[in-house]
Amino acid sequence: MSAREYDVIVIGAGAVGENVADYAHKGGLSAVIVEAELVGGECSYWACMPSKALLRSDAALRAARAVDGAKQAVAGAVDVAGTLRRRDRIAHEWNDQSQVDWLDGAGIDLVRGHGRLTGRNAVTVDTPDGLVELTARHAVVVSTGSAALLPDIPGLRDVSPWTSRDATSAKSAPQSLAIIGGGVVGAEMATAYASFGTAVTVIARSALLGGLEPFAGDAVRASLEESGATVLMGVETLAARRVDGAVELDLSDGRTVTADEVLVATGRTPRTGDVGLETVGLTPGDWLDVDDSLLVRGTDWLYATGDVNHRALLTHQGKYQARAAGTAIAARAAGRAVDDAPWGAAVATADHAHVPQVTFTDPEVASVGLTEAAARRAGRSIRVLDYDLSWIAGATTLADDYTGRARAIVDTDRDVLIGATFVGAGVGELLHAATIAIVGEVPLDRLWHAVPSYPTLSEVWLRWLEDYRG
Structure with a gap:
């Protein structure tokens, strides 16, 4: 087992973890990032960027068709193959070399493997070449993000449902797609796949985009239905099964929906189940409770940024938290109070009531x-x-x-x-x-x-x- 020591250890090399390490390093600290998957994380390869690439082709067509003089030049529907090719380019073909190069240029070390807390300021990484023991002089930051939540619906796991990762990285469009969930992910993927010619059915327990102003969900629902999608609201999925290759979903209103694939978009769960929280007195699988400097409450060395703290599950808010955490860690390492940081940059107060969000539907x-x-x-x-x-x-x-x-x-x-x-x-x-x-x-x-x-x-x-x- 090899051993290394740094000022800051960050578990998770998504956009959030990268920013924590970058801001801590800019504050004069040495930093290492631990990552088991791709450097760049969920947003770069399975969420923000590929999903917007899937939506852009139809948005561009709609914009052209809305203007006389341009609409006459538009023939045909969205080219699915071309859209997927562009998605692949934007996701860098799921190759993270450019992100690794950025880390190198920023002076941040990378250890590839699964990292787990093993005690105060200690992280052990299971790498392809064996275990690496890391020790932090000042802070460890958990930035492992979240994963799709699979609800406890009888038979659902057995039908191999899509999660958001499957929907954004699919190599082809199914003939039909049922989407369980009417939130942002469900609405955006319904918009994208309806534009591909897929027969889409959205199944929502309550209203579409229920956390927003009601007129927003009403407008998106009307557009989806105009595009040929079916939107069912106020119904629950009671059971799932595969019959002759297709998925059948039994609904609470007595209907059965049949589709080639089913996408589950009912929420997120923190990726904290296997990061060693139990070794520092915390519960595996829990969201991590933090203060405005992103310090985990009850500790003076452990931070949690991004989705894992459940404050605002959006990439831009996670990066904002990361900037605050990196700045706070550097300030405390220098013996300064976080309140002394210029611009209040060491606290993430905007998470409370100032969160911006764009939903890229039509x-x-x-x-x-x-x-x-x-x-x-x-x-x-x-x-x-x-x-x-x-x-x-x-x-x-x-x-x-x-x-x-x-x-x-x-x-x-x-x-x-x-x-x-x-x-x-x-x-x-x-x-x-x-x-x-x-x-x-x-x-x-x-x-x-x-x-x-x-x-x-x-x-x-x-x-x-x-x-x-x-």
């Missing part, structure tokens, strides 16, 4: 902050501002019949924005302005002087403010 959904329902549950005094995006001049330049909607949630006690949701083509590019306004708590009377350019969808800001001023 139409696109972009949201940040609180929904109306969440704001009312929190007891906030609010005013809701709704605007039809088709009334904006810039919308007519994007499409002959643009449809979309924007909602702002204003805290009337302070006259600041606390939530925003946009639904429509291309609205993801509107989101960061709303994020800045919410995080910065910019008073609406100052936003009045932030003049939106014409003709763009950003004019919705002026319309919201005019409505609010009366």
